[in-house]
Amino acid sequence: MGLLDGKVAFVTGAARGQGRSHAVRLAREGAKIIAVDVAGPVSPANVYPAATSQDLDETVRLVEAEDQPIHARQADVRDSGALVAVLADGVAEFGGRLDVVVANAGISNWSRFWEMPDEQWQTVIDVNLTGVWRTLKAAVPHMIEAGNGGSIITVSSVAGIKSLPAQAHYSAAKHGVVGLTKAAAIELGEFRIRVNSVHPWGVATPMSEDPTIHKVLADHPSYAASFASLLPDLPIADSDDISDAVVWLASDLSRSVTATQLTLDMGATKV
Incomplete structure (x- = not known):
């Protein structure tokens, strides 16, 4: 018996990294999966490789290896119509229910705010904040x-609790996710829908391989104080570390928990 037997979960940004891990782990606990990913380039400011359709195909293979079905489509969280269409098809395919939402899709890039092109700012806000709102907006009517x-689990960041230098746009978006999460928890409590945010620090995914951070810290050594950890033997988490929390929040083990910001950060928000 899995913790999520018979339930249906929707995961955004599922082609690789944390999103793939969340989809596979939720499937392992018995959930049927609806998954989306843009599976392509999003912003010219992103210098790490973009996810691909082949990455999304691999997520499908891994979920099916857990003996669970998956309805996976390429879709951009900036496109409400695409999200609505995917969910309509997926929920119908899996019996008319939706129990878990993991709003995971996000991007990351670096620049001091006054040197940042308008496109760089706007795209991060559109994906990392408005994309979460669009995800919840499309999903919640099915849950109700x-x-x-x-x-509902929204993926924020350490930058959603303390701001990071050279990431004003990312910090603004991730702080915004916290505000959205709290408001959604208040509005959805009467429907027995819990809403919580998780706040990872560094996680070993393609996004963390962005070389720009090394240049930022070399050019601005004073910024290094913002990137501390209390666990020197764990400098970076694995995606499974974050999925442990996602599974817990998705399941009835956390039935009394809502409107909470769960830090998975090696203590980084405290230093």
């Missing part, structure tokens, strides 16, 4: 209609 309650 099903009448089964449920759990």
